Amino acid sequence: MHLLEVNEMSIQFGGLKAVDDITFSVDKGEILGLIGPNGAGKTTIFNLLTSVYTPTSGDILLNGKSIVGNTTWQTVDSGMARTFQNIRLFKNLSALDNVRIGFHGLEHYSLAATLLRLPSYWRDEKALTQKALAILDIFGLKDIAGVQAQNLPYGQQRKLEICRALASNPQLLLLDEPAAGMNPTETQELMSMIRFVKEHFDLAIILIEHDMSLVMNICERLIVLDYGRIIARGLPEEIKQNQAVITAYLGNPLEEEA
Amino acid sequence: MPKKKIRSYLINIAAALLVFSVVYLALQLGWINSYYRSILILICINSIMTISLNLATGLLGELCLGHAGFMAVGAYTAALISLNSGLSPYLSLTLGILTGAVTAGITAFIVGIPALRLRGDYLAIITLAFGQIITILIRSLGFTGGALGLNGIPLLTDFPLTFWMLIVTMYIVYALIRSRQGRAILAIREDDIAAEASGINVTHYKMLAFVISAMLAGVAGALYAHYQGVLTPEKFDYNYSIDFMVMVVFGGMGSITGSILAAVVLTILPQLLYGFSDYRMLLYSILLIALMIFKPSGLLGQKELSQRVFQRLGRQLWGKKAQTVPAETDIPTTVVDEDTYLTEQGSGDSGVGGSSTRGQENLPVSGTPIAEAEGKHQERLGLDTQGDEPLARKQKGRR
Ligand SMILES: Nc1ncnc2c1ncn2[C@@H]1O[C@H](COP(=O)(O)OP(=O)(O)OP(=O)(O)O)[C@@H](O)[C@H]1O
Ligand SMILES: [Mg+2]
Numbered sequence: 001m002h003l004l005e006v007n008e009m010s011i012q013f014g015g016l017k018a019v020d021d022i023t024f025s026v027d028k029g030e031i032l033g034l035i036g037p038n039g040a041g042k043t044t045i046f047n048l049l050t051s052v053y054t055p056t057s058g059d060i061l062l063n064g065k066s067i068v069g070n071t072t073w074q075t076v077d078s079g080m081a082r083t084f085q086n087i088r089l090f091k092n093l094s095a096l097d098n099v100r101i102g103f104h105g106l107e108h109y110s111l112a113a114t115l116l117r118l119p120s121y122w123r124d125e126k127a128l129t130q131k132a133l134a135i136l137d138i139f140g141l142k143d144i145a146g147v148q149a150q151n152l153p154y155g156q157q158r159k160l161e162i163c164r165a166l167a168s169n170p171q172l173l174l175l176d177e178p179a180a181g182m183n184p185t186e187t188q189e190l191m192s193m194i195r196f197v198k199e200h201f202d203l204a205i206i207l208i209e210h211d212m213s214l215v216m217n218i219c220e221r222l223i224v225l226d227y228g229r230i231i232a233r234g235l236p237e238e239i240k241q242n243q244a245v246i247t248a249y250l251g252n253p254l255e256e257e258a
Numbered sequence: 259m260p261k262k263k264i265r266s267y268l269i270n271i272a273a274a275l276l277v278f279s280v281v282y283l284a285l286q287l288g289w290i291n292s293y294y295r296s297i298l299i300l301i302c303i304n305s306i307m308t309i310s311l312n313l314a315t316g317l318l319g320e321l322c323l324g325h326a327g328f329m330a331v332g333a334y335t336a337a338l339i340s341l342n343s344g345l346s347p348y349l350s351l352t353l354g355i356l357t358g359a360v361t362a363g364i365t366a367f368i369v370g371i372p373a374l375r376l377r378g379d380y381l382a383i384i385t386l387a388f389g390q391i392i393t394i395l396i397r398s399l400g401f402t403g404g405a406l407g408l409n410g411i412p413l414l415t416d417f418p419l420t421f422w423m424l425i426v427t428m429y430i431v432y433a434l435i436r437s438r439q440g441r442a443i444l445a446i447r448e449d450d451i452a453a454e455a456s457g458i459n460v461t462h463y464k465m466l467a468f469v470i471s472a473m474l475a476g477v478a479g480a481l482y483a484h485y486q487g488v489l490t491p492e493k494f495d496y497n498y499s500i501d502f503m504v505m506v507v508f509g510g511m512g513s514i515t516g517s518i519l520a521a522v523v524l525t526i527l528p529q530l531l532y533g534f535s536d537y538r539m540l541l542y543s544i545l546l547i548a549l550m551i552f553k554p555s556g557l558l559g560q561k562e563l564s565q566r567v568f569q570r571l572g573r574q575l576w577g578k579k580a581q582t583v584p585a586e587t588d589i590p591t592t593v594v595d596e597d598t599y600l601t602e603q604g605s606g607d608s609g610v611g612g613s614s615t616r617g618q619e620n621l622p623v624s625g626t627p628i629a630e631a632e633g634k635h636q637e638r639l640g641l642d643t644q645g646d647e648p649l650a651r652k653q654k655g656r657r
Contacts, residue, residue, distance in 0.1 A: 071459075072454040073455075073460070076455065076456065088449050088451060089449070089452070090445050090453075091448055092448060093444060097444075100438075102457075103438075104438060104445075104457045105457035109437075114440070117259065117433065122260065125438075126260075167456075168456060168457050
């Protein structure tokens, strides 16, 4: 059984088929790259996987169970977490609180425990804070745990978003252009962090990224999208040679000459 | 409960007791006349209303334009119980406060069902309508006394009762905010899409905050009914709701102490301006506009007047010269979270409470740079948590 199975998934926005009959699967411990030109439908696929949108047709199975029709938070509970292409942090809250909010589904003390400050409140809060700091530490953000998210430099905001996603203890992590806006050094650093995170937390990752060196380096398999359809899939080396991909990215040289 | 917490809770209780005893003594000795006594009670009731509205608006981020409606539900419920139950006065008052909270909560639940499931400002519109409907409903129902209202409600609300109800309200909202439920509520205010993507059931927590907010308004209403003795539907109209919204904005969205400060100022101010008769509302409005121009985030913004502020103030007064703040004063810092994080810092080596083995190799040890860095942040804002430690360390480092 695959961790994630997507079967003939499509979504239509008015007259536009943003995602068109897509089938793929992801296995435990794998990093799958999702690439394609602007507007190809990559982010829309993430929105479908996390139940932000409901597919017009097709099915999505996580651990063999269909998650179509779930709400987003239920999908998170069943083991999927994501980051956003345009960073969505809780801006006025501290980095630490951002991560602690990520733990939401794993903490269960009751409202009564909160209002009466019962022992379960103190116990859980303490354990949670330790865990959140440990995650921040992996990304070198422990020192800024108390800083408001909106005051962090861009690169750290991107990392913090990954920390928050990791806090929900996902089996599948969806990263939407995590290196966007980072300089080459930061990108390098991020790459090794992603690798480390994959091993350490034992997850599968789907990575959307425009930075080809990052993608080719880190992904075991690639899927290339164009106009909502899969135009190629395979190992990074194969994709580099693929004529359809080159055309999609560079345009058809013959057409342009004509 | 961690030792530091016990201390801080004790200090807060002591502070509340101190304020209470001073005012109470002054009342008993007749230093405060009955006119000011009734203003004091009104301040407490308005504070409860403002804090409760702040929970819905400043902390959850939903605009509620009919908060006086929930107050009316609580007020009428409690008044009817007092007038009809035949129980002893204080028993019926207690019952009235509790039932008033519950009926207001149920009303909010019903109002919230259609509005809170949707994104956007639906709640503002629905609560606006609710505020209108409730006054019309009260006017047309028989048992609420119709347009004439209810008379002869026993005047049982005194200063001690309202004061301690205000303290309870503050406690509830603080306790709520510093918890997983409270963080969920703040997360929704910040970004509901990201909140849901973090596993938060957004509708559930919106409803939770909204219902608690309305329940507190119901309590304020019950107190108000037994303070005024008379209830008429007009009292709870749109303008009254807006008064509370003004207080929330004036004090600072999301600041509990700011809400109290605003309730104090904006309850007293109209009284002070009484002599200006015709110009009263004009002056009042000019003041509000001025505040919004010079401090758009309200008196306290999102910050709180807390023990730390006073500690720092004390330190400065005792000449221990808090070190000169470096130029980058706008260095960010956490507002909501100064406590748990810092107190947990030192105990990093005591294990991780049975959690998984996620990268805990480098758990913080007290005295690590982070404690220092945090100390700096805190210090700059005057929000020092760890007594003198970070300061001392910092000064040493500078020499
Ligand atoms: N909610 C929506 N309503 C209508 N059209 C949409 C919606 N969301 C996405 N689209 C359209 O679907 C197409 C795919 O968008 P998507 O954001 O998935 O692209 P992308 O591959 O992530 O591109 P980029 O690399 O620029 O992020 C675009 O044409 C976009 O305009
Ligand atoms: Mg995209």
